[in-house]
Amino acid sequence: MTEPGRLPGRHRLPDAPDDDADGLPLVRPYARSRAAARVTHDLALETLVSTTELGHRLSRLLRQPYGSACELCVSTVSVAELSAYLGLPIGEARELVDDLVNEELLHVHPPVGAYDPKARTVVLDRVLDGLDHL
Template sequence: MYAVTRGRTTPSAGLAMEALVSSATSARLGLSYVREYRAISELCHQVRSVAEISALLGVPLGVARVLISDMEAEGLVRVHRPRSEAGGPDLATLERVLSGLHRL
């Protein structure tokens, strides 16, 4: 897995585990993209959190964050970052993340 991320474990841009990700295209990615990019793109035809993508792909959260960040930079996915006024996630966001994790 770390070969795909070229050894990186931290995304180039901050990416919270509760950030929501959607595919930027309705078309399937071709074979010119790595398998993980194609899998993330398919999963994100339905909006999913970074944590959910990590769990569904069976990859460490750090790896998923790097891949998603790279895909965002290439315009393959859209990342919808949560707003936080106090610097941390609000209680409603944490409850949604916990609920999603329980569903997995």
């Protein structure tokens, strides 16, 4: 039997508190924001993003965490790094990046696999040469 206010699977009814007695969240953050339903770009953990010129100019005017994301992405970072730097769950970080990309404030870089196979070979050769020099 479930306790009052609690649904099976650690969810609470809307009028119940968001945290369990031990302080653990009962509802995942993306369930509150419905991030999975709103994201329009396929953003893997390793997807690299960087701030556009427009994002750089507007970063100080944006509300948080949008402004911080634009400032952090001046040097290209992955979605996972951005999530860690901002202290956001990965689902919320993906939603944040998706919003900023839709507003043309962030640019998503194509994955390495999308590059020409010859270019990948050149990169791998350079990495191996660098390792040999160590």
